[in-house]
Amino acid sequence: MTLSGGYRLRLAVRRCQNPECLQYHRPYRPEEEGGWALPHGEYGLDVIALVGMLRYRQHHSLTELHQALRDRGISIGERTVLHLLARYEELVSVHLANQDRLHSILSQQEYVILALDGLRPDIGHEVLWVLRDSVSGEILLARPLLSECEADLVVLITEVQKMLPVPIRGVISDGQHSIRNAVASALPEIPHQLCHFHYLREAAKPVYEADRHAKKELKKQVRGVRPIERVVEKRNDDEAAIIRSYCSAVRSSLTDDGHPPLAAPGLTLHERLTLIVASLERGAKKGASRRKLECLHQLLTKGLTTTAALWPDVQAGYAWVHRAAHLLANAEQQAAKEVQENYLSLLDEMRQEVDTSEPLRKMIATFLKVTDSYRPGLFFCYDEPDLPRTNNDLEHLFGSTRYHERRATGRKQASPGLVVRGAVRIVASVASQRYHFKGPELQPCNLTQWRALRHQVENRHEARREQYRFRKAPAEYLVALEEKLSQRTMRS
Secondary structure, X not given: OEOOEOOOOOOOOEEEOOOOOOOEOOEEOOHHHHHOEOOOOOOEHHHHHHHHHHHHHHOOOHHHHHHHHHHOOOOOOHHHHHHHHHHHHHHHHHHHOOHHHHHHHHOOOOOEEEEEEEEOOOOOOOEEEEEEEOOOOOEEEEEEEOOOOHHHHHHHXXXXXXXXXXXXEEEEEOOOHHHHHHHHHHXXXXXXXXXXXXXXXXXXXXXXXXXXXXXHHHHHHOOOHHHXXXXXXXXXXXHHHHHHHHHHHHHHHHOOOOOOOOOOHHHHHHHHHHHHHHHHHHHHHOOOOOHHHHHHHHHHHHHHHHOHHHHHHHHHHHHHHHHXXXXXXXXXXXXXXXXXXXXXXXXXXXXXXXOOOHXXXXXXXXXXXXXXXXXXXXXXXXXXXXXXXXXXXXXXXXXXXXXXXXHHHOOOOOOOHHHHOHHHHHHHHHHHHHOOOOHHHHOOOOHHHHHHHHHHHHHHHHHHHHHHHHHHOHHHHHHHHHHHHHHHHHHO
């Protein structure tokens, strides 16, 4: 069954009749057969390609995919659509992992910059590890592992290194110690850049926590905005519209959480509410004061006054963080040695800050401690071309995949299936945004490779099914295991 209708194919399977041939009496099938469908498949490769494109480009849910095929006159069940989607993911992964293809792309560049990161949707389950070339954007390897230990990561890095036609010039990752040790073991002479974003997020964590606490206390004091809105919500005069606009500004400030580590949501809220208070005071001086606006002014002033003691430490802490971020951004394009010297000067200034409050001293101590851990890997990016400062590109890859999952399935968090089928799903998700695959392009050049990949994924599925069976009926599950064990003992 194809998009253009149903076909009945007659295949002429032949055998070599030459006794001296290595393929003597071994059957060989028509080459054109593989361009129609997969072995034992009832639906054409063009149907599989359509399912994948609708899923990963238009974010269709399973029900929408089923209906789209029915609208094209294809008789199919929902479960079969799910199977075709799985075949699409596998075929795209096999296509992209083709060694000739990768060698052709990577040979056009002089080196590879290896980006490495892991995704764990559920605590206690597998970790999906992805290794990607930052220069070409190609995913070199995606594989779930049961652990995050150094030995397993060394195996992955070594496997990728052996398959590359060009040398690895640098590595970018976060500061996880198992990754650091694995890179040091597998690639001892290669510059290993540690992500500036992860570094600043970890170093500035006490500052962010203090900012969040101050924001929480300030929000407690300004919870009376809604009663003011209720009084004027049914009025249509100009005064009511102005009051609603002021209340809307306050509500907009309260609901903005910012983006750590550089954006301080608490400080931003404090600054915006201060601006609103100043605006209300200027309006009162012009004789435009109204009773409800006076209530709003008193409410905001009380909140700012009550939390005034919390903000100086937060402001001082974020001042240090922003100075550090400015130096690491290196807008002046300085060499690594100059950036490192400037950064060490900043750290010396922080160490000399002794006449400060106890919370600020703790913030500085944490910043210095985290910096000592990250410092050996912070400055390679300024001398090595194409070595990025952050691993955000790979993080965005995970984020775009989670975004697709949310749109297609309604799940807010990454599903466990993303790790179970991660070796093929994340590759298919990213590749489908860059390429529009057609049926003939999905024909596997090596059926053995496709079957091996499918077998690996099915084994991971079966492991998850075993867990589900145990949770559903623990006693029956264990009895069945005992029976299998006793039968094995009797046979032995």
